Amino acid sequence: MAFELKAKDKDLGGFTVRRILPHPNKRTVGPFVFFDHMGPATFPAGQGIDVRPHPHIGLATVTYLLEGSILHRDSLGNVQEIHPGDVNWMTAGRGIVHSERESIEVRCSPHRINGFQVWLALPPGDAEVEPAFFHFGRNELPHVIEDGLVMRLVAGRAYGQVSPVRTFSPMFYLDVVAAAGRVIERPDATMETSAYVQSGAIELAGETFGAGSFVVFGADDEVACVREDARLMLLGGEPFERTPHLDWNFVSFDKQRIERARQMWRDGEFDRIPGDDREFIPLPERP
Numbered sequence: 001m002a003f004e005l006k007a008k009d010k011d012l013g014g015f016t017v018r019r020i021l022p023h024p025n026k027r028t029v030g031p032f033v034f035f036d037h038m039g040p041a042t043f044p045a046g047q048g049i050d051v052r053p054h055p056h057i058g059l060a061t062v063t064y065l066l067e068g069s070i071l072h073r074d075s076l077g078n079v080q081e082i083h084p085g086d087v088n089w090m091t092a093g094r095g096i097v098h099s100e101r102e103s104i105e106v107r108c109s110p111h112r113i114n115g116f117q118v119w120l121a122l123p124p125g126d127a128e129v130e131p132a133f134f135h136f137g138r139n140e141l142p143h144v145i146e147d148g149l150v151m152r153l154v155a156g157r158a159y160g161q162v163s164p165v166r167t168f169s170p171m172f173y174l175d176v177v178a179a180a181g182r183v184i185e186r187p188d189a190t191m192e193t194s195a196y197v198q199s200g201a202i203e204l205a206g207e208t209f210g211a212g213s214f215v216v217f218g219a220d221d222e223v224a225c226v227r228e229d230a231r232l233m234l235l236g237g238e239p240f241e242r243t244p245h246l247d248w249n250f251v252s253f254d255k256q257r258i259e260r261a262r263q264m265w266r267d268g269e270f271d272r273i274p275g276d277d278r279e280f281i282p283l284p285e286r287p
Contacts, residue, residue: 001218002217002218002221003025004214004215005020005021005194007020007214010036015039015043015113016039016041017036017037017117018036018037018212020036020037021033021035022034022246027243028121028239029192029193029236029237030192030237031123031169031240032120032171032194033059033119033244034059034119034246035116035214035235036117036118037116038113039067039112039113039114040066040112041112041114042112043110044110045108045109046107047107048101048102049070049100049113050102051281052279052280052281053099053276053277053279053280054098054249055092055270056095056249056250057127057249057250057251057252057257058093058127058244058250058251058252058257059119059122059251060090060091060092060119060122060167061090061098061117061119062117062118062119062120062154063087063088063115063116063117064086064087064088064115064116064173064175064233065082065084065113065114066084066114066116067084067113067115068084068106068111068114068115069083069106070101071102071103071106072098072099073099073101073273073274073275073276074096074098074099074131074273075270075272075274076131076133077274079275080133082135085138085141085152086135086138087141089134089135090131091122091129091132091134092122093122093126093130093132094129094131095264095270096131096133097270097272097280101276116196116233118173118235120171121244122168122251123169123240124253127257129168132166136163136164136165138152141163142161142162143161148178148179149177149178149179149184150177150178151174151176151177151234152174153174155171156170156171156237158172158174159187169237170188170238171235172191172234173234174187174233175231176230176231176232176234178231179226179229180200180227180230182225182226183224183225184202184224184225184234186224187236190238192216192217192237192238192239193216193235193236194215194217194234195214195217195224195233195234195235196213196235197210197211197212197214197230197232198231199211199229200228200229200230200232201226202224202226202227203225203226203227204221204225205218205221208227210228217236247262265283266283
């Protein structure tokens, strides 16, 4: 049967994120190993998001915004500002470094941020692929449009649509806006499925879940009924046979690979970000 995962608030210095995955009761949903809801937060002029350069291996990061903008830079030389409805997909593979900040134009005025940061583990056979970065504007992404229902396919396959974002295992990630009374069908009955209710309320298996709820579908849950006009993120995919290890910003099925990545960051062996190499996030010590 369906069940809810409670979020844990994390202070990232100046704003709070609601972290849901990994969760003690369910560490992954399909290939998704990390799910953060950033904000909503309002910054005064001169303040904002400043995520200093940091490394990743063995995963893909996906940034998707509802409000505001973030300026991505990485060690491949990419510089890309993302706006609501766009998608930034970064494949870390064998290793990449990136930062997430804001443009001067954004920082000079009061502004808001509201969006999602998710990570997907790469399958063992693709964990060491060459790092890459892709940006797609919102008009490049597939949409499903019906009376009282609009869905944007951020990544993967769902409802007969295929996102242009390159993925590495069967999955789906959708932004859904639905009017009260609509029914949302499960994208694929064979895949693990969850929904994060950004606003409004949905009913699943006879239970109502409101704004801020992250709901994991039960094996027999085929549809969600919208009880109040809602916006939600619908995500899931095929689970791996083994649960990957997550240590700081590193994901791997091999603990020794994570230890090597930690040592590489400690020793300064990762590539640097052109134009953003004056500071970095130090490797956190384990408890």
